Amino acid sequence: xxxxxxxxxxxxxxxxxxxxxxxxxxxxxxxxxxxxxxxxxxxxxxxxxxxxxxxxxxxxxxxxxxxxxxxxxxxxxxxxxxxxxxxxxxxxxxxxxxxxxxxxxxxxxxxxxxxxxxxxxxxxxxxxxxxxxxxxxxxxxxxxxxxxxxxxxxxxxxxxxxxxxxxxxxxxxxxxxxxxxxxxxxxxxxxxxxxxxxxxxxxxxxxxxxxxxxxxxxxxxxxxxxxxxxxxxxxxxxxxxxxxxxxxxxxxxxxxxxxxxxxxxxxxxxxxxxxxxxxxxxxxxxxxxxxxxxxxxxxxxxxxxxxxxxxxxxxxxxxxxxxxxxxxxxxxxxxxxxxxxxxxxxxx
Numbered sequence: 001x002x003x004x005x006x007x008x009x010x011x012x013x014x015x016x017x018x019x020x021x022x023x024x025x026x027x028x029x030x031x032x033x034x035x036x037x038x039x040x041x042x043x044x045x046x047x048x049x050x051x052x053x054x055x056x057x058x059x060x061x062x063x064x065x066x067x068x069x070x071x072x073x074x075x076x077x078x079x080x081x082x083x084x085x086x087x088x089x090x091x092x093x094x095x096x097x098x099x100x101x102x103x104x105x106x107x108x109x110x111x112x113x114x115x116x117x118x119x120x121x122x123x124x125x126x127x128x129x130x131x132x133x134x135x136x137x138x139x140x141x142x143x144x145x146x147x148x149x150x151x152x153x154x155x156x157x158x159x160x161x162x163x164x165x166x167x168x169x170x171x172x173x174x175x176x177x178x179x180x181x182x183x184x185x186x187x188x189x190x191x192x193x194x195x196x197x198x199x200x201x202x203x204x205x206x207x208x209x210x211x212x213x214x215x216x217x218x219x220x221x222x223x224x225x226x227x228x229x230x231x232x233x234x235x236x237x238x239x240x241x242x243x244x245x246x247x248x249x250x251x252x253x254x255x256x257x258x259x260x261x262x263x264x265x266x267x268x269x270x271x272x273x274x275x276x277x278x279x280x281x282x283x284x285x286x287x288x289x290x291x292x293x294x295x296x297x298x299x300x301x302x303x304x305x306x307x308x309x310x311x312x313x314x315x316x317x318x319x320x321x322x323x324x325x326x327x328x329x330x331x332x333x334x335x336x337x338x339x340x341x342x343x344x345x346x347x348x
Contacts, residue, residue: 080189127154140167169209
């Protein structure tokens with residue numbers, strides 16, 4: 001038999017991760033050493049074959065391990081943040097039909113054992129959707145882990161009370177970049193800071209989510225550090241963990257923050273909150289499924305839930321083709337989105 005390494009592995013200097021099984025081999029582990037020996041020209045052990053670390057001609061491109069789902073219930077956002085494509089090219093307003101949402105939820109139920117979060121947004125503000133609490137409630141009823149990323153404007157005491165009555169979020173993350181009101185306006189195009197702070201203060205000690213976080217985005221400069229320290233001090237002792245992150249260029253879409261200066265020649269996978277083509281499903285308000293949330297323009301469509309089921313999308317030709325290109329099994333076009341993404345893995 002002619003064995004080879006599983007082409008979907010994330011191989012690092014002291015760690016090998018398989019996104020298809022969500023398993024890791026670490027340095028010092030017997031299987032890790034056996035894998036390294038195999039790559040160096042050694043024999044294929046039965047344990048490595050059984051674990052899927054090495055394969056014999058198998059096509060794995062239709063396999064998946066669904067962990068993260070994002071459902072865009074509407075396209076509208078009430079801010080124009082400099083670190084988001086919405087600030088440059090806002091989209092036309094559109095809403096997902098409730099029947100489609102219900103169908104998606106029902107189809108996700110069989111994936112309960114692997115899904116870690118169902119996010120109810122994309123490049124929008126989910127809390128301004130009048131159906132927001134109702135959508136979260138339906139996910140709670142389906143026993144799916146609900147996750148929310150928000151600018152905080154719609155997390156009013158009334159909405160938070162309704163949410164807590166329905167269930168507990170798995171994850172709540174609020175994007176708050178500064179306590180300086182004028183810079184908040186300059187960064188986001190709107191004067192929402194007093195509303196956001198009032199909402200956050202009202203919920204600071206409530207168990208709205210199992211994990212509650214405030215993300216402070218910036219340029220990793222002195223101003224960013226000062227903003228982070230001020231926000232961390234304000235919410236010290238609350239349920240909120242405050243974290244500092246740099247902005248990113250959204251795979252070349254924006255001219256801000258972290259960016260890749262030269263395109264990747266030899267793609268080797270994705271490590272943006274897991275593997276996007278293997279572990280994620282991103283659904284737009286129309287029901288289109290796209291490769292990744294970095295794809296703001298929706299250029300990389302892998303399915304359509306108005307015509308297909310989730311299983312048909314995850315195991316379909318389009319998704320399989322994307323997986324092979326993202327992992328360098330098939331050669332991707334020169335302008336492929338992953339070649340310019342900061343989170344793409346490389347064999348260069």
